[in-house]
Amino acid sequence: MHTPAFAGVVMKPSAQAIEQEIAAQVAARGAGKTICPSEVARALAADWRGVMSEVRAVADVLAARGEIVVTQKGRVVEASSARGPIRLGEPE
Numbered sequence: 001m002h003t004p005a006f007a008g009v010v011m012k013p014s015a016q017a018i019e020q021e022i023a024a025q026v027a028a029r030g031a032g033k034t035i036c037p038s039e040v041a042r043a044l045a046a047d048w049r050g051v052m053s054e055v056r057a058v059a060d061v062l063a064a065r066g067e068i069v070v071t072q073k074g075r076v077v078e079a080s081s082a083r084g085p086i087r088l089g090e091p092e
Contacts, residue, residue, distance in 0.1 A: 018044065025040055030090070056079040066091055069089050071089065
């Protein structure tokens, strides 16, 4: 039996796919409400924990462009350097 060369390889979502998913989920949640980055990761990958660092990195890019805000305990933070849970939402 022939096994494809890519068998067992886990494909991670592209930065563009992550960006689109963050934007869609934040918009769907609406003003004044936030999403957890794990919601984005779960929507894009079966092994969602394996893409959390990429989701946080893309969140930082979107935040730098002013498209979202990243918060922790109500304070604006950088997603990639924050330790612990963060939230993503629409800018005010």
